[in-house]
Amino acid sequence: xxxxxxxxxxxxxxxxxxxxxxxxxxxxxxxxxxxxxxxxxxxxxxxxxxxxxxxxxxxxxxxxxxxxxxxxxxxxxx
Numbered sequence: 040x041x042x043x044x045x046x047x048x049x050x051x052x053x054x055x056x057x058x059x060x061x062x063x064x065x066x067x068x069x070x071x072x073x074x075x076x077x078x079x080x081x082x083x084x085x086x087x088x089x090x091x092x093x094x095x096x097x098x099x100x101x102x103x104x105x106x107x108x109x110x111x112x113x114x115x116x117x
Contacts, residue, residue: 087093
């Protein structure tokens with residue numbers, strides 16, 4: 040009995056030969072236009088609060104979490 044050998048060609052990342060190399064890539068010219076609601080809801084840098092305010096809020100939140108952890112652990116093991 041003769042064995043039949045099958046040859047397999049190695050494709051990039053073991054994808055089938057007709058599969059795109061990037062799964063989420065969009066071809067230019069085939070994107071959907073934005074609707075009015077989507078265009079109105081785009082968040083831009085100007086819509087965000089000022090950077091010093093964002094940093095201050097982040098530090099206050101981290102301080103409150105640290106304070107709560109300090110109170111919790113100091114009461115458990117004094």
